[in-house]
Amino acid sequence: MSNHHKQTFITKYVFSTDHKMISKQFLITGIFMGVIGVMMSMLFRLQIAWPEDSFGIFKAFLGHHQDGGVMSPDIYLALVTIHGTIMVFFVLTAGLSGTFSNLLIPLQIGARDMASGLINMISYWLFFISSVIMISSLFLEAGPASAGWTIYPPLSALPQAIPGSGMGMTLWLISMAIFIASSLLGALNYIVTVLNLRTVGMKMTRLPLTIWAFFITAIIGVVSFPVLLSAALLLIFDRSFGTSFYLSDIFIQGEVLHYQGGSPVLFEHLFWFLGHPEVYIVILPAMGIVSEVMACNSRKPIFGYRAMIGSIIAIAFLSTIVWGHHMFVSGMNPFLGSVFTFTTLLIAIPSAVKAFNWITTLWKGNLQMNPAMLFSIGFVSTFITGGLTGIVLGDSALDINVHDTYFVIAHFHLVMGVSAIYGMFAGIYHWFPKMYGRMMNKTLGYWHFWITVVAAYGVFFPMHFLGLAGLPRRYYSNTAFPLFDDLSDINKVITMFAILGGAAQLIFLANFFISIYKGKKAPQNPWHANTLEWTTPVEHIHGNWSGEIPAVHRWSYDYSKPGLPEDYVTQDTPLFEGEEES
């Protein structure tokens, strides 16, 4: 292999085509965006808890969008919009899937790199450009996009309706269009690599669940992201070229607009055709990571490997036919509501199978409580808590009264926000040695986990009650309704937990960045794992293995197999004499 061709600083660290470097680039950019997204949530949580107070921190961060330390309603909506956009797309799609798909697909299937290193590099740099555009929109005079992360028209189409729908929305749409291009290039690369570049003996049925998850995620992405792109394009037409795809019969600020014949409901359909699968694009990679980390640290095979694969595929398939459950009260035909209720509640079945299989994986294990393992257990806990309330929201009749309330916020933050972030942390703690050749500090990891897990439940558990009390989301202040006066105490508690949780992430950041430079040198296989990435040298080399790519003789979950000398055996180890393949 071409291990020795000369690399300059630029080709090694900037325009690198090596999947390991690109994975780190995704991670660092994702962490940077995550810090911004979380800080935004701190600002609007302060506003919700103390709507009438002024804060020095608002003066420092919000410029002319505040008056004497009091936040303006427009910037409040902008903050929730950009918080949602950044967390869902830039952190949990690119940051999570981009990082670990890139790092693990070649290493765990036994390939020297992605199928196309060039496309992989372009994918990252498109993501980088879209991040820059999204961030730059924060500095616009009129503020960034503020129609909610779902950007429903006509609000997102008419600058007369909200200032953020001017240049801010234009930049949002451009940024997302580039993001989608990045995402598609990445996904195509992952699919081709998994299908074509597996090493000798690496049958699909021997793949680690991480790879299965990344592979299926990429397929969902390829199926659904183009639909969001088309939705965005039509919205651009409506905004800039006077078409009426989504707009009709509008009277605003004293004048009738020319639009006629379009429907906002069309946009909702197109948006959620991506928007719902997007939830699974976010959560499936986290599930894959958790399955892998949990099996390794339980020193047990993952329980029900084939059922796990089956449920990933089932979830992926169902995810494309449930989008309407976001639209039960949108005015669409009630019959459609019935259909979408049926398909939505079907998803609960493969999800339940996964949850029970994880719990059974712990049963009679020998749990190694590394930070990655703690986050995996935390993942299962929040996934169950958040997933169960999905039974309320997925049922059209019950959704009517909690739709768009804080109940929804509690539900999706637990099931896809917090859970996916836990999956991401589990991945970072587990594969940090592979990425940087050094170890992270475990004690800081423990502190990070325990504060985060208490704070996250402290934030999102009480939110269910706000929603059940009828409190709508995206309210700049609840003071306009005496009916909600008794909710202000709950909101204060939530904000305090949010600040605690946000502060806990500083521990992680310190641990992460110090460990890159000062961490203890990593051994080759620190967690005694079976998968192929731990057979590569600690120092990164182009092409991953210095000699031949190892051949694979077994699945990746032979932990504590009876009759074997160790409680783990790497996938490239041939079967022992008299051993049967599991």
Added chain:
Amino acid sequence: MTALLYVLLAIVICIAIWQIIIIFNLRGTIATEKDNNTQGILFALFGVFFYGLMIFSFAKYSVVLLPESASVEGENYDILYAITMILILVVQAITQFLLFYFSFKYRGIKGRKALFYADSSKLEAIWTIIPAVVLSGLVLYGLSVWQEVMDSSDAKNPLIVEVYAKQFQWEARYAGADNELGRANVRNIKGINTMGVDMTDKNAQDDIPTRELHLPKGRKIIFKFRSQDVLHSAYMPHFRAQMNCVPGMVTQFSFTPKITTKEMRLNKKTIAKVDGINKIRKEKGEDSYEFDYLLLCNKICGASHYNMQMKIVVEEPAKFNVWLQKQKTMSQIIN
């Protein structure tokens, strides 16, 4: 005061950094048997904390929740909701217990070998079939409730009311003596005709525009929703009712009010909630609050989205008729 807070914050951050550096120098990286033990015990404690949090939240926050449904259709909603909630809580209690208990019980010990247990078709069949059966029941019941709420075709002598949304205000229009709403379009909006009612339509003449929603008890109300600018959502939480208002189309929802505003003010749960609210308002030196039904906007619609509301008054039919008689019709207002 704020300055003191910032100083305290600075001190805390300094201590945190100092501690982080100390911890870092310990350079521990892989969990030892001692770590497994500590963390396993912490999971058990966290399990206790988590159950505590759930029980505490239910005990403390139940008072803020909505009172019983004020509409006939909402009764089934409440039953379905109660069944679903019990089911959820049972599953939650069992699975979280197993998760934290296993994390505690099987914390790693040196020399112990984990059980090689990769598969069991029987177990997996159990936890595929049980959720499937339970969910089928829920789906069937849910769909029957949905059907009943959304289908108003067999309503006898329903009252037709249009609810009209705009940034950041609600208006209403009663269909009048003929119980048929006149045509309307934003292109007819002019001066006092704020809802764009088409005055050439004979059905429009007796329509009655209002700024407050009065509803008679015991009669089915069919709401027709319109919006003139962006998406809004008409949310009437006490009636378990919600529907988006979509520019360019008319959406519909219906329910039958069964508890008048007066009666609801005497409801035990309402009294408890209102007492709680008034205690807080008194501390802040604000006027005391009296319960009213509300229609609020529940779809992000712009800067004043948080303050887009309309009062709903449910009253006995006779009283309602008196009120309606007093309102002016479109033809009286315009001509």
